[in-house]
Amino acid sequence: xxxxxxxxxxxxxxxxxxxxxxxxxxxxxxxxxxxxxxxxxxxxxxxxxxxxxxxxxxxxxxxxxxxxxxxxxxxxxxxxxxxxxxxxxxxxxxxxxxxxxxxxxxxxxxxxxxxxxxxxxxxxxxxxxxxxxxxxxxxxxxxxxxxxxxxxxxxxxxxxxxxxxxxxxxxxxxxxxxxxxxxxxxxxxxxxxxxxxxxxxxxxxxxxxxxxxxxxxxxxxxxxxxxxxxxxxxxxxxxxxxxxxxxxxxxxxxxxxxxxxxxxxxxxxxxxxxxxxxxxxxxxxxxxxxxxxxxxxxxxxxxxxxxxxxxxxxxxxxxxxxxxxxxxxxxxxxxxxxxxxxxxxxxxxxxxxxxxxxxxxxxxxxxxxxxxxxxxxxxxxxxxxxxxxxxxxxxxxxxxxxxxxxxxxxxxxxxxxxxxxxxxxxxxxxxxxxxxxxx
Amino acid sequence: xxxxxxxxxxxxxxxxxxxxxxxxxxxxxxxxxxxxxxxxxxxxxxxxxxxxxxxxxxxxxxxxxxxxxxxxxxxxxxxxxxxxxxxxxxxxxxxxxxxxxxxxxxxxxxxxxxxxxxxxxxxxxxxxxxxxxxxxxxxxxxxxxxxxxxxxxxxxxxxxxxxxxxxxxxxxxxxxxxxxxxxxxxxxxxxxxxxxxxxxxxxxxxxxxxxxxxxxxxxxxxxxxxxxxxxxxxxxxxxxxxxxxxxxxxxxxxxxxxxxxxxxxxxxxxxxxxxxxxxxxxxxxxxxxxxxxxxxxxxxxxxxxxxxxxxxxxxxx
Numbered sequence: 206x207x208x209x210x211x212x213x214x215x216x217x218x219x220x221x222x223x224x225x226x227x228x229x230x231x232x233x234x235x236x237x238x239x240x241x242x243x244x245x246x247x248x249x250x251x252x253x254x255x256x257x258x259x260x261x262x263x264x265x266x267x268x269x270x271x272x273x274x275x276x277x278x279x280x281x282x283x284x285x286x287x288x289x290x291x292x293x294x295x296x297x298x299x300x301x302x303x304x305x306x307x308x309x310x311x312x313x314x315x316x317x318x319x320x321x322x323x324x325x326x327x328x329x330x331x332x333x334x335x336x337x338x339x340x341x342x343x344x345x346x347x348x349x350x351x352x353x354x355x356x357x358x359x360x361x362x363x364x365x366x367x368x369x370x371x372x373x374x375x376x377x378x379x380x381x382x383x384x385x386x387x388x389x390x391x392x393x394x395x396x397x398x399x400x401x402x403x404x405x406x407x408x409x410x411x412x413x414x415x416x417x418x419x420x421x422x423x424x425x426x427x428x429x430x431x432x433x434x435x436x437x438x439x440x441x442x443x444x445x446x447x448x449x450x451x452x453x454x455x456x457x458x459x460x461x462x463x464x465x466x467x468x469x470x471x472x473x474x475x476x477x478x479x480x481x482x483x484x485x486x487x488x489x490x491x492x493x494x495x496x497x498x499x500x501x502x503x504x505x506x507x508x509x510x511x512x513x514x515x516x517x518x519x520x521x522x523x524x525x526x527x528x529x530x531x532x533x534x535x536x537x538x539x540x541x542x543x544x545x546x547x548x549x550x551x552x553x554x555x556x557x558x559x560x561x562x563x564x565x566x567x568x569x570x571x572x573x574x575x576x577x578x579x580x581x582x583x584x585x586x587x588x589x590x591x592x593x594x595x596x597x598x599x600x601x602x603x604x605x606x607x608x609x610x611x612x613x614x615x616x617x618x619x620x621x622x623x624x625x626x627x628x629x630x631x632x633x634x635x636x637x638x639x640x641x642x643x644x
Numbered sequence: 645x646x647x648x649x650x651x652x653x654x655x656x657x658x659x660x661x662x663x664x665x666x667x668x669x670x671x672x673x674x675x676x677x678x679x680x681x682x683x684x685x686x687x688x689x690x691x692x693x694x695x696x697x698x699x700x701x702x703x704x705x706x707x708x709x710x711x712x713x714x715x716x717x718x719x720x721x722x723x724x725x726x727x728x729x730x731x732x733x734x735x736x737x738x739x740x741x742x743x744x745x746x747x748x749x750x751x752x753x754x755x756x757x758x759x760x761x762x763x764x765x766x767x768x769x770x771x772x773x774x775x776x777x778x779x780x781x782x783x784x785x786x787x788x789x790x791x792x793x794x795x796x797x798x799x800x801x802x803x804x805x806x807x808x809x810x811x812x813x814x815x816x817x818x819x820x821x822x823x824x825x826x827x828x829x830x831x832x833x834x835x836x837x838x839x840x841x842x843x844x845x846x847x848x849x850x851x852x853x854x855x856x857x858x859x860x861x862x863x864x865x866x867x868x869x870x871x872x873x874x875x876x877x878x879x880x881x882x883x884x885x886x887x888x889x890x891x892x893x894x895x896x897x898x899x900x901x902x903x904x905x906x907x908x909x910x911x912x913x914x915x916x917x918x919x920x921x922x923x924x925x926x927x928x929x930x931x932x933x934x935x936x937x938x939x940x941x942x943x944x945x946x947x948x949x950x951x952x953x954x955x956x957x958x959x960x961x
Contacts, residue, residue: 242902403844404842405844408774409753411843520729522762523731523758524755526751608748
């Protein structure tokens, strides 16, 4: 099958010296000196000046299906993911119905398989209906076809300490991890934005940093006590960073993620009262952004995860307090990380590969992703052009929704191609292949 | 002046004095037997009230009518809003009707800002109170009232000491007053239990205190804010009586004020809670006058925002 062979010429692997990559039968068949790979019968791609990273892995995506297909579907979300350079996404459980049974996670997994653009790995709910009271059948989800390893009530906090403790303990039986949405509910009732001087001036109810930090602190202590693995979703405050840093230093098995928007945007944007900037956890202060960048750079925060949260126009085109929380992330994540971390010298491309592919794949126990770019490894790759800035046009996004906070903003890099097991899902910046035609 | 009045911070010192001076001129007309000016004839002012406030609505209505504007009252109750129509669709409807100015009251902070900046409507937007954010025309009428009593009815409020007492956290009146009074040179002190002061209040252009008695002797105007009794259910304070004892203005506390000091309240009052009945009805209470001044100030705001014909033409009518 000659059409299935690709030779990628003169590509900079992880930002290093140029090489040729030969992709065949789903794997990287060869890595050779630049210009040395045989092109016989293969499709050649001139990748001079491009950087190759392992396909990106997003630990935190809302694909909205089943239930809110007006906002996103597994198929449109998969297109967005591929366009953003991702080869695997973890689909959060807060769908309707909630992904709290083997049947629902298998449905999402199957839809992802049918779309065929990215590996869609379902996250299972921790508690039935995200209700926080009774554990969902975690074992059934773990042994289903979807082989769930990450469990989260994301959108809601598992705030009951006993339920959290039991969940942390229970998932040890199948090497699972509880991904906590750290938000003390009583301290954040009807919260609208970061609590601080600006919330006081704008008259918007505050979401205090301590509401996140109190849960992070409790959970690392619980994880330490029961010897379990904890993952903290969308860390947003300098205080949480300090707690996680100290826990890691003690040897607690805790990992953490940060969103692209918390690495780049601050609460100052809320002065516009434009709900495109309304997100949970909220945009924070400059000091928090600086602490999050430093923590991602030094590895205290393990991964970038998008918290891609599509919403239909009517849920954002309204007054602030009536608007839904969340923003798109898949198609801009790499560009935002490039601006926040690479342009600033905090991470090189190898570091980006580690935080956006290697570590998230490991946290989610996703074999076949986040692997080295070497002969014999699965051919999951993204090629990016580090010298081709791209201006974000909401109408041009693959997502069914348009609620990007980066409209009109120019991000420093572009995704040129994405390969899923040796097959292109994006070529020349356009989504190709996939099983279904976009609705 | 800017095209909209969304925040007291939209007014620099010159703007604020222009509004107050214009209001003073218009107030003289209000004292005449025929109170009407032709200035805004043919212009349409919409009172868009998503939240009940009969007092503020009729004040704006009277102001617009005295300037001969056509007034449309659009209240959430009995309108399509209660059936779930969005702010956007309501705005587009008003735009189709040709509103020159929209006076909006909304429970959501920032709704007037959204209305003004989303491209839904072309006219001027006047914030008549949004959530716990601002109420700029209230601060203008308060400044107007203070200027009459404390500054001879002209100029700014340089050096005048204003004490604002009560639920600052949830008060749009306090936010607008702090901003405008600082612009006009007054020295503002916010007095409240710590639970009812916003995080970051130390960055505001005012002082704060937890002790009402300590400030009364050095106050030219004391403004009592309405305190909702339900706040105690969220543990902002233990009980009505404790609140009243520590932060209510009763006759004993009023007696500590200097002789020239005035007592203000934006209304509606909880008599017996933040203000005792004998204080509300005392000679130094200017609470009723605040209401009358509200019409003059709102006339001035509409007049200036809509760029009506110059005032000289109008007074000849």
